Amino acid sequence: MALKKGYAAQHCSLARTLELVGERWTMLVVRDAFYGVRRFSDFQAHLDVPRAVLSARLGTLTEAGILEKRRYEQAPPRDEYVLTERGRQLWPALYALLAWGEAHASGSRPVRRYFLHQACGCRLDPAGGCPECGLGTVPPGDIEVHPGPGADHPDRQDPVSRAMLRPHRLLEPLDTVPTGSGAAEQQRNSR
Amino acid sequence: MALKKGYAAQHCSLARTLELVGERWTMLVVRDAFYGVRRFSDFQAHLDVPRAVLSARLGTLTEAGILEKRRYEQAPPRDEYVLTERGRQLWPALYALLAWGEAHASGSRPVRRYFLHQACGCRLDPAGGCPECGLGTVPPGDIEVHPGPGADHPDRQDPVSRAMLRPHRLLEPLDTVPTGSGAAEQQRNSR
DNA sequence: ACCGCTGGTTCGGTGAATGAACCATGGAGG
DNA sequence: CCTCCATGGTTCATTCACCGAACCAGCGGT
Incomplete structure (x- = not known):
């Protein structure tokens, strides 16, 4: 959600949580991760979310330590996103x-x-x-x-x-x- | 959040829930309602949210049956918003x-x-x-x-x-x- | 050389959030 | 009667995030 000013001023745990997972689509990405979805194209196909938004959300979640980006194949480089313990x-x-x-x-x-x-x-x-x-x-x-x-x-x-x-x-x-x-x-x- | 198209296509309870309470500020309004905040100006003072947005959120929450708008004073007309059972x-x-x-x-x-x-x-x-x-x-x-x-x-x-x-x-x-x-x-x- | 798949990034257009100003109702005070 | 103030909003111009479509890069297969 990145509430530029509003949320940041709040010192509440809820506000900080919502800054991470309260953005549009983010919780649905996390839900799909629980359901076992791991690859970019699978998230995209299932959620029907613009790729740019999906990319941004996966990046934010990875940065926040909720998802972890893993290279599961070297030959053609393939990445997957899996939930961390925090996630x-x-x-x-x-x-x-x-x-x-x-x-x-x-x-x-x-x-x-x-x-x-x-x-x-x-x-x-x-x-x-x-x-x-x-x-x-x-x-x-x-x-x-x-x-x-x-x-x-x-x-x-x-x-x-x-x-x-x-x-x-x-x-x-x-x-x-x-x-x-x-x-x-x-x-x-x-x- | 009113995901014009994306969420509506999802038939998942989570998506429908987020359409109601996943919008920016909405959960913080609900939190304040649990804390006992009831009046428009008190929500506004505590959350520091634009009045137009607060007005819209209170309207959506009332329409969804999460809050109830009550006239608690007739003389100068004063309204308060309280959580329903659903809320x-x-x-x-x-x-x-x-x-x-x-x-x-x-x-x-x-x-x-x-x-x-x-x-x-x-x-x-x-x-x-x-x-x-x-x-x-x-x-x-x-x-x-x-x-x-x-x-x-x-x-x-x-x-x-x-x-x-x-x-x-x-x-x-x-x-x-x-x-x-x-x-x-x-x-x-x-x- | 060419096509296709994965995993993105870039870009123009649209709709929502923001902050400031304005407005309506109904006291209270002079 | 006139003014001031509080509450509970609405309106409006600007900014910002989201959207869909197009484009791109690495790699494999044929």
Whole structure:
């Protein structure tokens, strides 16, 4: 958001937080990072955000220590952005916003995604805890995302959206190119 | 944020939430509402936000059912904005962002405010629960705000900031004009 | 030599945020 | 009656961030 003057004058933690993650698109980038999106083009395809803005947001988040830019391939230089520990600690805030939206801003639409505690398989409560295990906060690495009734939307047919239709663990890399059984590896190599 | 096109295309609860509360200044307005700020001029004095923007934000929040506009005085018509139940349910998200900022974006500054569970007097844990009572989430009405070491800042000497230096309960109206013991009522009448 | 993919940067146009000024209502004081 | 002040706004010119489209660079494949 870079509130040139307004926020800077505020000495509140919230204001400083919003200076980092309160800008347009930033939280959606972080959300996608939790869902396992890692590459520039995947963020771009899924969020449909102008590339310049995406570039700026990834830069800001990396500078703030929320994402880390890693070269995962040398031959053709390929980079990926992954959440740092600091970034992963944004999960409670992210989940709280998401849960509020589910309860108050969904307009009777069917639920799009379930969040399940991987250990016991039950749905997270609105506070992000596991009612079964008595955990107050389930860490994102122990959460599985499953598609709900409203998951498959006729718009959003890009590979990333389709990859998100399959159940997967938070933070684990999203497999963008899965055709049939076990074809992922072949595909990845053949590109 | 009114993401004209980008967010609208997203069918995610987070995107819809951010359309409401993700705009610049909006979360700070909500935070102040939790702290007990209710009047237009008090929001303006404390946040130092352009009046036009504040007007727009209060309008959006009222329309979204997060705040309610109430006439609290007829004679000279005076209005106040108070959180609705829907607005109060934003507390977990707000606290999570605040706690993250305290942990990761405070740059070794002394803590500005403590949040105490009113029933037992102990500080809230990072998840917004009470470690003593075993409560997963303490509702905002049961939370007391106390000034921390970094509370009194030489800037921000407006009446609202000074009022926030005194311990008070969340959601209860902030007493902006308290001079000495029990003088509040006299002051309010003499204006 | 040419094409395509990834990961960007650059650029002109548009819409939102900003700060300052102005306005309307309704006391209070003289 | 006239003026002053407080509250709660609105209007307006300027500035700034976002937008979409185009362009570019490194590398691989054919």
